[in-house]
Each structure stands twice: as C-alpha cells, then as structure tokens.
Amino acid sequence: MGVNPESKKSKKVGSGRRATLKEVAAEVGVSVATVSNAYNRPDQLSEELRVRIFEAAKRLGYSGPDPLGRSLRKRRAGAIGVLYADRLSYAFTDPAAVMFLEGVSFAAEEAGLGLFLVPGGSGTSGVGEGVLSASVDGFVVYCVSAADPLIGAVIERRLPVVLVDDPSRESVTSIGIDDEGGASAAAEHLAGLGHRSFAVVSFKLTLEPDRGLADHARQESANNEDTRSRLRGYKTAIEAAGASWEDVPVYECPENTPEEGKAAAEVLLGREPRPTAILTLSDQLAFGVMEAARGLGLSIPGDLSIVGFDDVSEAARTTPPLTTVYQPHVEKGLKAGRKLIAQLEGEDPGEPELLPTRLVVRGSTASP
Template sequence: MPRRPTLRDLAAAAGVSRSTASNAYNRPDQLSAESRERVLATAARIGYPGPSPAGSALRRGRAGALGVLLGDRLGYAFSDPAAAVFLDGLSEAVEDEGYALLVLPGARTGGGPAPEAVRTAVVDAVVAYSLADDDPAIAVVRDRGLPLVTVDQPALPGVAGVRVDDEAGARAVAEHVLGLGHRRPAVVAFELTADGREGPAGAERQRAATFTVTRDRLAGYRAAVEAAGLNWADVPVHECPHNAFLEGVRAIAELLPLGPTAVLAMSDELALGVVRGAADAGLTVPGDLTVTGFDDTTAAARAGLTTVRQPLRDKGVRVGEQLLALLAGETPSPQTLPTELVVRSSGAPPPAPRAGQRVGPGRP
C-alpha cells in the first residue's frame, strides 16, 4: 500500500512552508485566495487528505460533536421509533450551534470493560441514553471529565438529566386495564439487568433490577394491581433483553399458556409484537386479549393501541438544551416530564370464561 502524503509532502509539492500549507486548512484568512487555491489544488493532485480531524479538534479545543451513549445495540438508534424521535429533537436543539451527533456503544454487561470507543471518542460532551445503573461506560465518561447528561436512566446525583414519570404512567395504564374488569394481567417488560436473559422474571429477579425505567414501570403496575386487591406475585412478568417487535411476539407465545386476559407492555414496539403474536395464535385484540403499550409512537396510533404518551421529541430538545448549558459553564437541574394515558381501541372488558377456565387471580 502506498504511503499517504503528509503535510510536509504537501508543502514541498506546493513550494510553500509547512505553516502556510497548514493555514490553507486551519487559518485561511492568513493566505491570499490565490495562495490557498494553489495549496488545495496541489493537495488534490498528490492525494493529501487534509489534516487529522482529531488533531484539529485538539488545537481548537472543541470537537464539534456530542456523543450519544446507548444502552442497547447501535442499530437501536435507527430501528426504534421512540429513539428516532428523541434523537430528532436532540439534533434540532444542537445543530444550529454547529454540533453533530456521534453514536457510541455502552457496555452490555455490568462490570465488564467499557468500550474503547467511549474512551477515545473525540466529543465535547456525552448523552447517556437509557443505561443500567452499573454500566461502566458512565465511569469512563466521568473519568474523562466530559459534560454528561443522562436520559431516562441512570439517575446520578449531581448530574444533569431528563426523564419522564415512568411510575405514574405505568400505574395509570394498569389502572385503566383493571378498571375494564381484568383480573389476570401479564407484563412484557424491558430487561432488568444487562445480562441478556429472556423469559420469566420472578420476585428475586425484579428486586435485582439495575435499570431504573424497568424498576419504575414495574412499581407503577404493581401499585395499581395491589390497589385493586390482587396479588402482584400472581402477575407473570416476561423479561425481554431488547426492545423489539419480535421479542413481543415471542413473549406472548410464552405467556398465553398462563391465561392472561390483558398484557401490559413496557413499550409500543413490544406491545405491537404482542398483538401480532396473539393474532398468530388465533386471538383477537381486544376481543380475546387487551394489549397496552408505552411511548405513543406513530405506529401505535395507526394500530389503535392504548398507550402512555411521553414527550419524546421534547425530551430530546431539553437534553440538547442541557448539553449546551453545560458547555457554556452553567449547571442545569434534572427534569422529570409528565406522561399521559392515551385510550384507544386495543382494550375491552375481559371475555367471558370458557368452559373449565379458571377465573380470578392466580396462575392456572
């Protein structure tokens, strides 16, 4: 492979000093238009790619990029509708200030080494988007001294952040479902800890949860269930390692033998997967099964899904505002945004029991 031309090669080929060649890129006001054009034309001729972006950022003291640290796969930023709307709001808030967004991976298992990408990323500040309490990538960001804003989770003392009232939203949708007369709800939950486990999550697993949002939404569901006089231990909770449509499909296949009449899903994506899985099993929604979600995405509205609306775009805008405030030397306060129950057509009273079917709380 041929050697890439350097700044020294460019200066020699153009017949100028190294400082003049550098100024053609970094301080064009120091050159005449004719001199700069000659240097750039020579660069194109010899294949000089320009100065290192990382080096230029260090010299300026500003990278012009903000890191978005994900608690899920990198593709989540593009495939999950709620994440996409949030990122749209975030980019709107910061792009006029000249910032781009750089998506970074968090650590998927607590206690493991933080990704090298987080340690070496050339960014001015970091958004931690829905990470576990013990994700070591957070420690790397703080060790680097980068301004940090958390989104949804984790909630860190003294750290700016924006989240929604997950517990209140979950309780509201569970109260709605129980108010329809359901006494056999089931829950399709986000992951409780970042170990990739999928399947039933009992009391011990729930107590060990390291994801704040999952804990809070479970707490909201539980408060509603117990206020209705039911036993939370009788409510099956199915844990999904990723927030994805197909995980909802698999979850309802596992839950149906337990006989639920309603499913409380922790996201619209999971809920829509549950609807599909129920249809694959020959059930109708809401005739045979009531299904609810959380987020209020466009897809949820099209499907007539009862859900909890959170201000996804506004959340992104507010996070961007907090980042800009931190970079300006200010100290923004954490914010908790309200949620709203949105009732649509995916809920109805439970169907009449079939012959031999057990009625009331408890698993069959």
C-alpha cells in the first residue's frame, strides 16, 4: 500500500539517491547481515524471507550491493587495469594495441573481471596519477618503456603486475615476442633478394623523443626493449649479409603513425644513395612509407622494397600487400591477462614467455 515511489517518475534517471543495505534491512525489519546474505548466500536464510527482502529492495529501488562497498570489504576491485603509456585515445588508434586489448579483454571476461583502462599520459595531473588512483586488482603494463617513471608508480602500488614487451625486471612476470628473430628474418629476406642499401624507420628511442636521423649513440640509448631488439635483429642480419650497419640511416619517429612514417620516408628517400629497401618497426609506419613512395613516384616493390612489423589486418589489403613480420597480438594480450589473473588467484603465473614471430612475405618486397 501507500505511494509507490517507482510510480512517480523522477525527472532524470540517475538523480535518485541510491538505497543501501541498511535501509532495506530497516524496511524489512531484519539485520543488514541478513540482507547481505540474501544476495550472497541464499542458503543462510529462509526462502520466504529472501523474497520479502527482494520485494522491499525493489520497492526502495535497491539494485543490490554497491560494488564499492563490496570491493573495499572483500579487498577485490573486480577489475584488471591496463596501463598504456600514451593518451588512452591513441591506443584505439593503433590496430596493434587494439588487438592486444582484445586479448586482454577476453582473459578478463573469462575470469569475470572488468577491464579498467588506465591512462599513463600526462593528463590532468602528475605522473602516475592514473596508476595511483585506479581501483584495480592488478596491472597489465603495455607500451611502457622500462625507464618510464610510470613503472615506478606501478611497482609502488604493490599490486600484481605483468609487463608486456619489456624484459623482466627482476621478479616481475612478463610476456613478449621474439622481436630480434622477427627483425632479423625481415632483413635477411631483403638481403636474400639482393638488397644492400637499407634504411630503417623506428619508433621513438627515448622518453624525450626526437624526429630525425638517430646516430649510433642515440640508437644505443633506446630504452624500449622491443625497439632495441628489433634494431639488433636488423643489424645482425644486415652485417651477416656483408653490409655495414654504420651506413644504414635510422630515422626516429616520435609517434607511431602513418604520417610520421611518411615524413621519415621522404627524408630517407631523398638521400644519396637512395635506399632500395626500408625496414619499419611497425605496419603503421610502413603504410606511411608506402604513401611517401607513391608521392615520389617510386613503384613498390620495383623501385623500393618495404617490410613492416606487426601484421595488422590492413597489411594484407594494401596495394601491394605488405610484407611484414607477424606477431600474435591477440594471443599476447590473452596470455598477459591470464598471467595477471593467475597471480591474483595466488597461482604461479609461469615463466616469462616469448611468443614467436614469423615473416610474412607479400607483395611489397622484390629484388632491387
């Protein structure tokens, strides 16, 4: 009886104050513990009381225990955090990152956990602000170089962590791919086709990125392990083919976008002697290189061979389709997520894992 509060629609959904366990308990005339049990351990009360509680809850507009209260008490946020070095919105721009997230989200769903995306980029406030204020049970750290102070913030939080694409800090579980193997396979492939004049388009090398040719010292100072490994792979294969690594220009792009790749290629292709093959650290960069080549009237692979890295789905559909190094992005994300979840459950996350890469030869490479 009485006025049903639901019957009188409030102006805006969401404006109504949420009811609490306590209020429901008062309404029914039982203790809060019993109401809590109604939701969490039905066997602890009579069926009849349980329905009465649910009725009262509905009457009061109570939708079940508040996740925050519950999380605090249970000491489980029910979510895993993915830390991304840059602005979050960039992550959605990079197909490789998106595939990685697909894998992580699969693992999270599997375990009934939510996915909390944590921005690392200097947004509103100080370094690591996002990390320090995220309600999560653990972190998957993606695309953050070992030197980044963000890592410090993560470690400080003393939550389980999985580092992706960066070597195990001592005692932190990690997962990565065979960057060096993939890169050297790429360069070997070009060398095998007869190329001797190479150029490389790289990610940013340090936390203070530069745009332009990177000398040897700068290459050495790269603090992203995947970047280092790929450069090493190129170097090994190129030297094995009898060419000099000293002679191959490495252009550093501050961001991993086709635009940057294009700008890089325009510089590299303007040099003498003009390189006959360009190795890029990502497909995104490679797409830009292709565009630059088109703009300069160079035919691919006739005048210029290009090989990318990542094998994002678009790589198969460019004209010509891009020769590139495949890496299992989704699987990497999935395994990273599972390793983290294993830690959450007190299980052994297993050894640091290196997933295989594989050269995929398509149409962007040919003899010079």
